[in-house]
Amino acid sequence: MSMNVHVKVCGLRSAADIAAAVAANARYVGFVFFKKSPRNVSFDEAAALALEVPGGICKVALTVDADDAFLDALLAAVPIDMLQLHGHETPERVREVKARYGLPVMKAVGVADADDLAQLDAYMQVADQILVDAKPPKGADLPGGNGLAFDWRLIAGRSWSKPWMLAGGLTPANVAEAVRMTGARQVDVSSGVESAPGIKDAELIAGFGQAAQKPAKA
Numbered sequence: 759m760s761m762n763v764h765v766k767v768c769g770l771r772s773a774a775d776i777a778a779a780v781a782a783n784a785r786y787v788g789f790v791f792f793k794k795s796p797r798n799v800s801f802d803e804a805a806a807l808a809l810e811v812p813g814g815i816c817k818v819a820l821t822v823d824a825d826d827a828f829l830d831a832l833l834a835a836v837p838i839d840m841l842q843l844h845g846h847e848t849p850e851r852v853r854e855v856k857a858r859y860g861l862p863v864m865k866a867v868g869v870a871d872a873d874d875l876a877q878l879d880a881y882m883q884v885a886d887q888i889l890v891d892a893k894p895p896k897g898a899d900l901p902g903g904n905g906l907a908f909d910w911r912l913i914a915g916r917s918w919s920k921p922w923m924l925a926g927g928l929t930p931a932n933v934a935e936a937v938r939m940t941g942a943r944q945v946d947v948s949s950g951v952e953s954a955p956g957i958k959d960a961e962l963i964a965g966f967g968q969a970a971q972k973p974a975k976a
Contacts, residue, residue, distance in 0.1 A: 763937055763970045766923060767963060768820060768948040769797030771956065776810040778960035782967030787811055788818040788842065788948070791832060796956030797948065801835035808837050818842050818864065826858065833859060840864055842889065852884045862886040864923070868893030869908045875916075882920045889946060892926030907932070910939040917941075930965035934972050945970055 767779040768788030779787050789804045790797040799807070808817050819838040821829065823845030832838070841855060844866040856863050865885040867877050870893040881888055892908040907927030924942035929950035937945065949955070951962040 764944040765967050765970050766946040771799055773810050775958045778963040782963045786816045786818050788820050790820045792822045804836045816840055820844050849880055849884045864889055866891050882918050888922040889925050890922055910936055913940050930969045934969045
């Protein structure tokens with residue numbers, strides 16, 4: 759039986775990427791604004807891509823410790839529906855961004871062990887959604903998109919007051935098991951549907967979208 763899991767495909771860089779995500783019934787599409795990432799896009803590129811996104815699909819801007827000047831310029835140039843804060847933003851910074859821009863804010867929280875779960879509760883108080891991601895390894899250049907998963911048993915059976923999304927190392931091969939173990943109703947994928955860093959694969963995107971709706975049996 760379908761759980762109607764919502765899919766977010768992040769790090770899109772071309773009209774073909776958008777088309778593949780739409781064909782896979784993605785509910786969210788993500789654009790990365792972080793120069794160190796192979797998925798980084800300019801404001802002009804993202805503005806053009808946003809025009810390719812049909813109504814009803816949420817356009818998400820991923821930023822990393824961005825200041826007001828950067829966010830001002832981004833939102834003046836690109837029609838974005840949600841901001842994803844993927845750096846070390848504090849709960850107070852999340853509040854500031856929500857108040858300043860009036861857009862829903864998703865905060866990414868990295869998880870490696872049980873000690874990290876308290877942060878999820880703290881950010882649930884201020885963000886509209888939480889992205890439960892794998893904590894990047896020490897010294898990593900990227901805060902996400904590293905293709906790493908965390909132990910899903912850490913959040914199995916947990917519930918929160920705000921919508922949340924599972925991320926970190928998800929692929930067409932493991933997303934069904936991840937949904938089954940965690941009860942996630944939303945999943946995020948980036949590197950797991952790429953043929954090379956920053957290069958999306960339409961077949962993998964299609965496979966991910968299908969697998970997300972078919973949780974593996976216990």
